[in-house]
Amino acid sequence: MEKEKLKFAFYWAASCGGCEIAVLDINEKILDVVAKADIVFWPVALDVKYKDVEAMSDKSIDVCFFNGAIRNSENEEMAKLLRRKAKVLVAFGSCAHEGCIPGLANLHDRKEIFQRVYCETPSTKNPDGVVPVSPFEVKEGKLDKPEFYDTVKTLDQTVEVDYYVPGCPPPVDLIVKALDAIFNGELPSKGSVLAPVKSVCDECPLKKEEKKISKIYRVYEKVPEPEKCLLEQGIICMGPATRAGCGAQCLKVGYPCTGCGGPCPNVSEQGAAMMSALASILGIDEEKEVGFDAEKLINQIKDPVGTFYKYSLPHSILRRKVMKK
Numbered sequence: 001m002e003k004e005k006l007k008f009a010f011y012w013a014a015s016c017g018g019c020e021i022a023v024l025d026i027n028e029k030i031l032d033v034v035a036k037a038d039i040v041f042w043p044v045a046l047d048v049k050y051k052d053v054e055a056m057s058d059k060s061i062d063v064c065f066f067n068g069a070i071r072n073s074e075n076e077e078m079a080k081l082l083r084r085k086a087k088v089l090v091a092f093g094s095c096a097h098e099g100c101i102p103g104l105a106n107l108h109d110r111k112e113i114f115q116r117v118y119c120e121t122p123s124t125k126n127p128d129g130v131v132p133v134s135p136f137e138v139k140e141g142k143l144d145k146p147e148f149y150d151t152v153k154t155l156d157q158t159v160e161v162d163y164y165v166p167g168c169p170p171p172v173d174l175i176v177k178a179l180d181a182i183f184n185g186e187l188p189s190k191g192s193v194l195a196p197v198k199s200v201c202d203e204c205p206l207k208k209e210e211k212k213i214s215k216i217y218r219v220y221e222k223v224p225e226p227e228k229c230l231l232e233q234g235i236i237c238m239g240p241a242t243r244a245g246c247g248a249q250c251l252k253v254g255y256p257c258t259g260c261g262g263p264c265p266n267v268s269e270q271g272a273a274m275m276s277a278l279a280s281i282l283g284i285d286e287e288k289e290v291g292f293d294a295e296k297l298i299n300q301i302k303d304p305v306g307t308f309y310k311y312s313l314p315h316s317i318l319r320r321k322v323m324k325k
Contacts, residue, residue, distance in 0.1 A: 005038050006038070007038055007040045007062045008038070008039050009042065009061045010041070010044070010092075011041070012044055012068055013068025013096070014068045014069040014070065015067050015093065015095040019093035019169045020044050022167075022169035026176055026179075032179070040061060041053055041064075050081075061087065062087050064088070064090065065090045066079065066082060066089060067092040069095040069100060069102045069103055070149075071105075071152050080158070080159055088163065088182075090162065091163070091165070093165065093168060094168040096154065097193075097315070098311050099312065100312075101310070103154075103313045106319065108321070109150040110148050110149065110150045112323075114132070118132075151320050152314050163178070163194055164192070165193075166260070166262045167261055171246045171247065174246075178194045193265075199241070200239035200240075200251070203246070203247055204257075206228060207228055210232070213234045214282075214283055216234050216301055217234045217235050219235060222234070224254055226254070230251065230254075231278075237251070238274055238308075241270050241273040243263065243264050243265065244261065259308075259310055262311070270312045282297050
């Protein structure tokens with residue numbers, strides 16, 4: 001008797017859509033997926049309505065791959081709906097895992113964001129300062145739109161999550177291994193991140209000499225020496241504080257790790273871990289003995305939040321900027 005196929009769902013919340021493309025980046029492996037699983041919900045590719053999902057029996061979906069952060073009420077409603085319908089819910093990609101780029105909006109609230117987007121951008125002509133409101137009355141009746149939240153949240157700050165596949169987007173190798181674990185019934189304990197337990201530095205081929213640095217460069221300010229650790233050349237690289245699994249692809253082409261793999265195992269605060277690693281190599285011994293100015297060196301970091309919390313602000317202990325009412 002032929003084995004019954006699994007039922008998969010994919011959903012796209014607050015994200016750029018790269019995770020949707022990453023699913024197809026597995027190339028011929030997609031044939032294994034369709035041979036072993038039916039995709040019952042995938043709005044970007046299939047004409048399936050929300051009401052169709054609501055009509056499904058609870059836990060009728062075997063695995064739901066949910067990408068994107070929780071930015072508005074629609075995202076939250078779908079997260080809760082798919083949690084009910086799925087046996088296994090996977091936070092797929094950095095936005096669902098940690099909040100990612102949308103999460104940098106936590107430096108502002110809804111009022112500030114709307115003011116900038118709808119009133120202040122150079123290409124905007126809006127003399128009346130009209131911004132979205134919900135509900136809104138039109139001649140045809142009441143129009144309801146999703147409520148835009150002040151704070152971006154991760155998926156597991158909204159519903160219970162079973163597994164995490166990190167990355168922006170998740171690397172093909174991690175996707176393939178996650179799929180194999182699902183199909184072979186070899187998933188690890190609930191709550192696991194489906195990625196290696198080492199750091200990006202462990203995968204990086206660049207030579208490390210543990211040298212101190214006396215100047216910090218932005219990526220466009222210096223052509224790095226090949227085969228030499230970028231961090232030791234003064235270019236901030238998040239490799240020491242970032243979980244492996246990407247194969248250090250960025251570093252292999254001379255670009256520093258920006259941290260999309262999330263924190264290393266047993267580290268809850270990726271930004272603080274990276275700042276600690278950076279502090280250990282700032283300045284050389286001779287400078288410390290002759291008027292070493294640590295504050296001046298730190299001030300060379302032009303965008304601390306965007307550097308250390310580019311992908312992880314909502315997931316961090318900071319969560320968001322405190323807004324004064």
